[in-house]
Amino acid sequence: MVQVFFASWALFLGMFMLMIGNGLQGTLLGLRGEVEGFSTLEISIVMSAYFLGFLGGSRFTPKMIGKVGHVRVFAALASTISAVLIAYPVLTEPWAWILGRTVIGFCFCGVYITAESWLNDSSDNENRGQALSIYMIVQMAGIVSAQYLVTLGDISGYVLFIVASMLVSLAFAPILLSAGRIPEFGTAKPMSIKQLIKTSPLGSVGMFLLGGVFAAQFGMSAVYGQRVGLTVGQISVFISAIYISALVFQYPIGWLSDRIDRRILIVGLGAFGAGGCLVAYGAGAIVEDSFVAIVIGGVIMGGTSNPLYALLIAYTNDYLEKEDMAGASGGLLFVNGVGAVSGPLILGWMMDQVGPGGYWMFLLVLMAGIALYALFRMTQRERDIEYDNVPYAPISAAGTAVIAEVAQEVYIEAEEEVIAEAEAEADDEANADQETSNDTDRDTN
Template sequence: MFQVFAGSWALFLGMFMLMIGNGLQGTLLGLRGDIEGFSTFSLSVVMSAYFLGFLFSSRYTPELIRRVGHVRVFAALGSMISAVLILYPVLVEPWAWTIGRVIIGFCFCGVYITAESWLNDASSNETRGKALSLYMIVQMAGIVFAQWIVSQGDVSGYALFIIPSVLVSLAFAPILLSVRPMPAFASTKPMTIRQVINASPLACFGMFMLGGVFAAQFGMSAVYGNRVGLTVGEISLFVSAIYIAALVLQYPIGWLSDRMDRRVLIIWISLLGGAGSLIAFLIPGNYALILISGAIVGGTSNPLYALLIAYTNDYLEREDMAAASGGLLFINGLGAIMGPLIVGWMMDGLGANGFWLFTAILMLTVGFYGLYRSTQRSRKTMDAEAVPYAAVSAASTPVVAEVAQEVYIEAEEEVGPEGNAQPL
């Protein structure tokens, strides 16, 4: 792992600062919007706009890179991010923030795609799995560190908006000044949505539902905390608990995934995540339970994302795995766009605890749909034939998804005669 970091330290350092900036602006807008008197629905629209921009960028940034190159795309998108972050406290209107979030979502996705293509190019077949795991750790660490920064500043002032702008600007220095040249960009044409659904209806349904869960965690958790009267420090700890649990439980769940029927594991993890949400919904007002529920939902939903990708690959030919990732990400993005809008509507109608009811419904629905699917199709792959699990963050772009698919393919090729794959 150290050797992987030493070879791509500039990328990891730059991505760490980028994730701090992104994690700051998500939580900060939820807190500042409440101070400015934004309604819950207005904030839900603002939060949803990020995922709309992210989804469009995942489709159009690859073509932009092919036309003008990595460096120009990197610099242009980074400048736009810094500008929008500074403008947030100047243009304090829901419509302005919504437009800003669309731009921010588009630019962050484009920046991730550009940097992640370099990660893929810098990794060999032997180190790609470790690089992917280290990249996910850096992502989660950046988001968690951002919550600590929020807890130390004044949400009603300007400093907390300037800090992410500066961090984003500085993040490009170690990457662009690196001696390694930017790679030639190539991406796999995604499978059609119909083809992906035919391969695994459960995975597609789960990806759509998880999009709503992720959007609620990333965009609306700070809004929820404000509505129930938590302090800024308590909200920061709550958001941190979601991502720390996601990181800690990713690998144990991955270990189980390679040793048991994945559909059974999907069902149990989904039901556990739904039960964790119901705890906070049925027993409101207890901060300890809020932290526990946040950790349960974060620790189940994020590994479930990677688990559903691995489950889909169990039903695909090796040459189709990379193409399927684009379809799955698009389905997840659609769910993410609608998630904040629905949870905002539920919080307006049911109160702040509508946040927990929303995540409970989505997670439980995935589990129950998995039970239904188990009556419709028996497993076509034996445990020995299933592809190995690879940890993937829920904030993935098409590049990271394709890197993960390469890890799957390479690991499958290393499966020995007794069906035992080398650990990722």
């Protein structure tokens, strides 16, 4: 893994800075919106706008790259991000922020697609899985670092917005200078939603519900923290806990998913995540200073929801032929994006109705819904007792269809290795049986 990192360190550095800039603006807008007196509904629309733009970017960026190429698309979108980040503190009106978040969601999606295309092109069959793991670590590290930066400036001023803009601008250099040849770009045509639901109802429903969970984590956590009276430093710790636990738990859960019925694991993670939300909600209602309980709730939520994302993709792949996996990943990401767009809107309404505790109630309902639906599906479809699973690959919800297809290639390559090993073992057993039979014949003669 170290060798893979140093081979593409400049590309990873650029992505790290991009993730800091994106993570910083997400938390900063939630905090600044409270300072500016935005209503919960207005803030929730602002947060939803990012995911709406991201969905648009996933559809139109490939067409833009096809017309003018990777470099021009990357430069144009990245410079637009920098401009919007500086515009936020100048135009502190809900309508301006909604427009800005839509644009910035579109642009970040396009930038990620372009950078991930270069990353995919720089890896091969031998190190693609390692590159995927490093990419996920870089993403999480960037978001966590952004939470620390929030504590170093005045959220009511301009400096933090300028820092975010500078980081995005500086990210251009290592990515563009490290990128090799211009890769051939193309993503598989997404599988139709109807076909996706028919193939894996649990994968489809689970990804939709997880979209709402991720939108709440990324967009509304800072708003919740401020509503319950946390300091900026405490909010930073709370959000960091979500993403650190997401990274820590990804690999042990992935190891376990390759060895048991994945539906059992989905039920367990959904129920455990719902339990963590219940603890945090209950502590907030009973104890005045419940910061520790809030952080524990964040750890459980991040440690269960993020691995569930990769787990649901792997579970869906268990029922697909290899040639359909790439298309299915695009469909699953679209379903997840629709859930992400609607998530903050519903959460904002809940927080208006029941107070800040609506944050945990919303997450509890979604995680419990995943667990209960998985239990229901276990009664509808039998699973092979041998649990013939497609090997698990770690992937973050912050990626695009390009990195999802990289993960699918890792799935396919791992499955081919398993099949080849099984065939080799079968051949060895057949040869051994033949030799035994020959020895028996000679003894008889």
